[in-house]
Amino acid sequence: MNAIIITVGDEILIGQVIDTNSAWIGSTFNNYGIDIKEILSVSDDLESIENAIRSSLKKADIVVMTGGLGPTKDDITKVAICNYFKVGNTFSQVTYDRIEKIFAKFGRPMKESHKDQCFMPDNATLLMNDMGTAPGMLFIEDAKILVSLPGVPFEMKHLITDRFLPYIKENYTLESKIYHKTIMTAGEGESFIADRIAHLIADMPEYIKMAYLPSLGSVRLRLTAKHTDEILIKNKVDHYAQLICQELGSLVFGFDDQSLEETLLKIFTEKGLTLTTAESCTGGYLAHRLTSISGSSAYFLGSTVTYSNEMKMNLLKVKESTLSAHGAVSEETVKEMVMGLLTLTGSDYGISISGIAGPDGGSPEKPVGTIWIAVGNKNKIEAYKLNATKDRLRNIEYAANVAMNKLRLFIS
Amino acid sequence: MNAIIITVGDEILIGQVIDTNSAWIGSTFNNYGIDIKEILSVSDDLESIENAIRSSLKKADIVVMTGGLGPTKDDITKVAICNYFKVGNTFSQVTYDRIEKIFAKFGRPMKESHKDQCFMPDNATLLMNDMGTAPGMLFIEDAKILVSLPGVPFEMKHLITDRFLPYIKENYTLESKIYHKTIMTAGEGESFIADRIAHLIADMPEYIKMAYLPSLGSVRLRLTAKHTDEILIKNKVDHYAQLICQELGSLVFGFDDQSLEETLLKIFTEKGLTLTTAESCTGGYLAHRLTSISGSSAYFLGSTVTYSNEMKMNLLKVKESTLSAHGAVSEETVKEMVMGLLTLTGSDYGISISGIAGPDGGSPEKPVGTIWIAVGNKNKIEAYKLNATKDRLRNIEYAANVAMNKLRLFIS
Numbered sequence: 001m002n003a004i005i006i007t008v009g010d011e012i013l014i015g016q017v018i019d020t021n022s023a024w025i026g027s028t029f030n031n032y033g034i035d036i037k038e039i040l041s042v043s044d045d046l047e048s049i050e051n052a053i054r055s056s057l058k059k060a061d062i063v064v065m066t067g068g069l070g071p072t073k074d075d076i077t078k079v080a081i082c083n084y085f086k087v088g089n090t091f092s093q094v095t096y097d098r099i100e101k102i103f104a105k106f107g108r109p110m111k112e113s114h115k116d117q118c119f120m121p122d123n124a125t126l127l128m129n130d131m132g133t134a135p136g137m138l139f140i141e142d143a144k145i146l147v148s149l150p151g152v153p154f155e156m157k158h159l160i161t162d163r164f165l166p167y168i169k170e171n172y173t174l175e176s177k178i179y180h181k182t183i184m185t186a187g188e189g190e191s192f193i194a195d196r197i198a199h200l201i202a203d204m205p206e207y208i209k210m211a212y213l214p215s216l217g218s219v220r221l222r223l224t225a226k227h228t229d230e231i232l233i234k235n236k237v238d239h240y241a242q243l244i245c246q247e248l249g250s251l252v253f254g255f256d257d258q259s260l261e262e263t264l265l266k267i268f269t270e271k272g273l274t275l276t277t278a279e280s281c282t283g284g285y286l287a288h289r290l291t292s293i294s295g296s297s298a299y300f301l302g303s304t305v306t307y308s309n310e311m312k313m314n315l316l317k318v319k320e321s322t323l324s325a326h327g328a329v330s331e332e333t334v335k336e337m338v339m340g341l342l343t344l345t346g347s348d349y350g351i352s353i354s355g356i357a358g359p360d361g362g363s364p365e366k367p368v369g370t371i372w373i374a375v376g377n378k379n380k381i382e383a384y385k386l387n388a389t390k391d392r393l394r395n396i397e398y399a400a401n402v403a404m405n406k407l408r409l410f411i412s
Numbered sequence: 413m414n415a416i417i418i419t420v421g422d423e424i425l426i427g428q429v430i431d432t433n434s435a436w437i438g439s440t441f442n443n444y445g446i447d448i449k450e451i452l453s454v455s456d457d458l459e460s461i462e463n464a465i466r467s468s469l470k471k472a473d474i475v476v477m478t479g480g481l482g483p484t485k486d487d488i489t490k491v492a493i494c495n496y497f498k499v500g501n502t503f504s505q506v507t508y509d510r511i512e513k514i515f516a517k518f519g520r521p522m523k524e525s526h527k528d529q530c531f532m533p534d535n536a537t538l539l540m541n542d543m544g545t546a547p548g549m550l551f552i553e554d555a556k557i558l559v560s561l562p563g564v565p566f567e568m569k570h571l572i573t574d575r576f577l578p579y580i581k582e583n584y585t586l587e588s589k590i591y592h593k594t595i596m597t598a599g600e601g602e603s604f605i606a607d608r609i610a611h612l613i614a615d616m617p618e619y620i621k622m623a624y625l626p627s628l629g630s631v632r633l634r635l636t637a638k639h640t641d642e643i644l645i646k647n648k649v650d651h652y653a654q655l656i657c658q659e660l661g662s663l664v665f666g667f668d669d670q671s672l673e674e675t676l677l678k679i680f681t682e683k684g685l686t687l688t689t690a691e692s693c694t695g696g697y698l699a700h701r702l703t704s705i706s707g708s709s710a711y712f713l714g715s716t717v718t719y720s721n722e723m724k725m726n727l728l729k730v731k732e733s734t735l736s737a738h739g740a741v742s743e744e745t746v747k748e749m750v751m752g753l754l755t756l757t758g759s760d761y762g763i764s765i766s767g768i769a770g771p772d773g774g775s776p777e778k779p780v781g782t783i784w785i786a787v788g789n790k791n792k793i794e795a796y797k798l799n800a801t802k803d804r805l806r807n808i809e810y811a812a813n814v815a816m817n818k819l820r821l822f823i824s
Binding site: 017018022038180190194213222314359389394 | 423438451482623694707708717718726808
């Protein structure tokens with residue numbers, strides 16, 4: 001089976017709200033074995049909604065709509081559905097009683113607009129909403145399914161999980177099963193990786209698809225298989241994933257959206273080691289990333305954001321002579337930063353970063369985007385130079401990603 | 413003029429990537445006076461892409477496509493465009509030379525797949541990409557515009573801002589003018605503000621629309637007017653913005669998406685003062701926010717991310733007796749953190765934050781979401797308590813926003 005998702009609302013078209021509902025539905029349906037053919041966002045107007053329903057029902061088995069079911073004037077999805085099916089409305093006493101109960105619970109009077117919410121298209125099968133006022137609605141026409149859900153994320157998720165998918169399970173048999181595996185890599189670009197594993201990709205059966213998902217300093221490789229034989233595709237995908245991992249060696253740091261910070265948390269807590277960071281141009285972003293996951297306090301002791309040269313000298317004991325001879329953005333400085341950091345904090349490992357994040361501040365010898373990173377322990381410190389871009393936030397994120405990856409490789 | 417946005421990529425349909433590009437394009441085009449009719453996400457297959465181009469060019473003046481221009485096999489947008497226009501490819505020497513330069517800069521050899529990237533549809537006008545390898549492409553057919561851009565966000569943004577919109581500006585005249593003004597507030601919620609300014613909103617002319625854009629700890633109020641008379645709408649919007657600012661007083665910290673960090677940069681550099689921060693539960697995020705804007709080194713000296721109690725004691729001289737009597741998350745601790753910070757760094761002002769970010773780690777007296785913030789100078793330190801949520805990243809962002817706002821109010 002396949003599906004099209006329609007999101008209704010001007011707030012999405014003008015970019016005021018990012019459409020996260022569709023991503024959730026896409027992922028949930030995909031795991032269930034329903035392909036998403038399209039995602040479509042349309043305006044809060046009758047003609048746009050009706051046209052979207054018409055064209056989507058022609059193309060897909062299931063059309064899922066979210067939004068436009070609230071009590072305010074611009075919520076007109078139900079009118080568009082009645083127009084499309086050429087049906088009238090019926091007052092739903094069940095819905096009225098349920099909404100009345102919700103209002104009684106919060107000690108608030110029911111508004112006229114909430115009574116309007118109880119009129120439902122004549123041909124709707126209602127999906128009871130335990131999380132809010134507007135029920136979901138299901139329609140069948142020529143063996144196609146249209147389902148309309150509120151746009152509030154937790155109501156929509158509840159109706160998909162507890163009402164819609166159980167309905168599909170009971171009434172339909174899905175011919176194909178889907179299996180995914182994502183390989184997380186860092187350290188090389190998309191095209192380098194593509195060349196290295198080209199012979200494996202060429203060898204894969206037709207039903208396995210491969211996608212490259214690059215971000216700053218890392219590339220995710222997603223294998224997806226679709227087939228009636230569930231065991232076959234799991235075995236085959238796992239087999240090719242293993243071959244790809246062998247080929248890529250230490251470029252691979254994890255599976256299925258595990259992040260670099262989660263990988264470091266795992267390595268450090270397993271080994272019982274501690275980490276601190278000394279950041280200049282990244283300004284605390286690396287520490288933020290490391291502490292953005294729960295449990296990081298088990299190994300991450302803290303950071304010094306030594307933005308000024310004085311702080312580099314006072315806190316990390318970087319020598320004034322080093323700064324004047326080589327500058328704050330240099331191999332010598334980042335190495336001294338790690339040394340000073342380990343002495344100051346007593347942590348087992350340290351990372352330091354100093355660079356010219358931009359967009360201003362470069363020189364001919366050290367253009368914007370020049371970034372030095374050092375990682376090490378009291379026995380050994382290694383330094384790396386990056387030539388990044390002129391974009392400040394991009395450089396900060398890139399430097400943090402590379403630093404985490406260099407530490408992972410250093411400690412492994 | 414109106415536009416349809418097409419996003420190409422299976423990763424969006426299966427929910428692995430949330431489509432933030434469309435929201436950015438929607439908002440940018442809207443500000444410019446171009447209406448978005450639809451946003452459409454389609455699969456990485458030739459037929460889907462070609463059909464999407466065909467149906468969208470029928471409905472809208474401009475069709476913007478993102479994605480599918482990379483060097484790998486699953487990137488097939490260009491093939492779909494050639495099929496749609498029934499044209500062949502031409503090798504673009506300009507593009508080749510540019511890519512070669514990028515590779516030379518990084519000291520890497522160019523791959524065969526990058527040469528393939530240089531073949532462009534015969535009828536394409538290339539939009540030079542200063543941020544990556546794949547250029548944007550612009551096509552005109554029957555007075556309709558098709559533009560195809562890489563899916564990498566910063567490349568896409570660069571091509572829209574620096575190539576596409578200047579092209580539109582030079583070649584087309586938009587009938588209605590749009591004028592926006594955004595008032596930035598912090599410290600009160602949406603409904604409080606709505607009540608305070610209800611009489612002003614009621615008084616506004618029809619052509620001015622008002623939107624509340626709440627985020628963690630702050631609310632943006634966006635006034636939008638659309639009209640043929642450019643001077644009229646500018647005067648009217650500015651007039652009402654002024655009345656709203658008078659009504660809201662110190663809640664207002666800026667205009668037109670000026671951030672709290674930009675506001676602090678302005679205040680501190682004008683007064684010639686310096687700032688440092690001491691962060692526990694925010695883990696460097698506050699320092700990251702302050703240093704995410706260029707020029708922050710003029711007043712921000714650095715930060716200590718004292719995640720462990722040992723670092724609070726060693727670096728910031730927080731007393732062991734304070735930590736054992738009141739705990740790390742307490743008024744006493746955050747005040748001592750600021751005192752220690754000012755002594756350690758010699759900065760004029762300091763901020764400290766200590767809390768339980770969650771999702772674990774709370775107690776009955778100090779549940780998850782309890783966060784203490786202190787701001788001050790050597791003469792005076794004030795502390796504030798927040799009761800936030802159980803969501804770690806949300807709490808971190810909220811605490812940083814409140815801390816910046818408290819410092820703004822403290823220093824003003």
